[in-house]
Amino acid sequence: MQVTSKVRDREIGMILWAGRDSLDEVKALGVRCGQLGVGGEVQITPEFVEEWKAVADEFPLFTVTAAYEGEDYADIPTVQRTVGFIPPATRAAREARTIEMSELAAELQIPGIACHIGFVPEDESDPDYVAVREMVRRICDHCGTFGQTFALETGQESAVVLKRFLEDVDRPNLKINFDPANMILYGTGDPIEALKLLAPDVVTVHCKDGDWPDKSKPGSLGSEKPLGAGAVGMERFVETLKAAGYCAPLFIERESVPQEQRLRDIGAAVKLLEGLRG
Ligand code: MG
Numbered sequence: 001m002q003v004t005s006k007v008r009d010r011e012i013g014m015i016l017w018a019g020r021d022s023l024d025e026v027k028a029l030g031v032r033c034g035q036l037g038v039g040g041e042v043q044i045t046p047e048f049v050e051e052w053k054a055v056a057d058e059f060p061l062f063t064v065t066a067a068y069e070g071e072d073y074a075d076i077p078t079v080q081r082t083v084g085f086i087p088p089a090t091r092a093a094r095e096a097r098t099i100e101m102s103e104l105a106a107e108l109q110i111p112g113i114a115c116h117i118g119f120v121p122e123d124e125s126d127p128d129y130v131a132v133r134e135m136v137r138r139i140c141d142h143c144g145t146f147g148q149t150f151a152l153e154t155g156q157e158s159a160v161v162l163k164r165f166l167e168d169v170d171r172p173n174l175k176i177n178f179d180p181a182n183m184i185l186y187g188t189g190d191p192i193e194a195l196k197l198l199a200p201d202v203v204t205v206h207c208k209d210g211d212w213p214d215k216s217k218p219g220s221l222g223s224e225k226p227l228g229a230g231a232v233g234m235e236r237f238v239e240t241l242k243a244a245g246y247c248a249p250l251f252i253e254r255e256s257v258p259q260e261q262r263l264r265d266i267g268a269a270v271k272l273l274e275g276l277r278g
Helices: 023-028 046-058 076-082 088-108 127-145 159-169 180-185 191-201 234-243 259-276
Strands: 012-017 033-038 061-066 112-115 149-153 174-178 202-207 209-211 223-225 250-252
Touching (some): 012 259, 033 088, 046 088, 061 088, 088 112, 088 127, 127 149, 149 202, 159 174, 159 191, 174 191, 180 191, 180 202, 180 223, 191 202, 202 234, 202 250, 234 259, 250 259
Parallel strands (some): 012 033, 012 250, 033 061, 149 174
Antiparallel strands (some): 209 223
């Protein structure tokens, strides 16, 4: 059975990180489905595959989300230098790792993969732009052989730049994992306006919250907040998703706090979203 038919519309999910989150713990919080986050240091062994196959059998997984070795989210210049496909030195290794994630998703019968590709340059003649566009085409074509989507996480460029990039790559399985908090953390634009523009290509969303960067500190990122405590406006966000006909799960994401607090915040986020999901 397709994973998408196993859950209610706008079911409450979360991004679980391999090696960090346990299924029993997250189920106890009321989380009903997930995205599997795989850090760059994780070795994909037969044991790893068996472990997550067992999870996928009882807990619908929609996405394999890749992070890469050497990525650092300290501030905007560091993100530009280290994250995703834009840094040339790690590009080939990350392409190979992304293909490995597509093959993992196929083994686990997960219908798509996702990642941050980094800051897409605004200038379409920039050699990094051209190289990354070609790389994204190759990854989409590989995912396509398994019937998978490849979703780009939002936030590191404006919605307009991202939409133009999608059109330029021109692959039907290239989609968006929309993260409203990232638009705020990176100062790239109002997330609700961005969502309205990108909605036709949004395949999954993160429910994450945050505050805008401090304008007196150029290059700084905003700060992630517990869901409902930041500048996104979760009610407006979920209402905009409903108006756009979005039915896939609401995947809670909470990153930058110790695990105990993270689980507490996720538990509270489940309650908040249960009241909004409709
Ligand atoms: Mg996210």
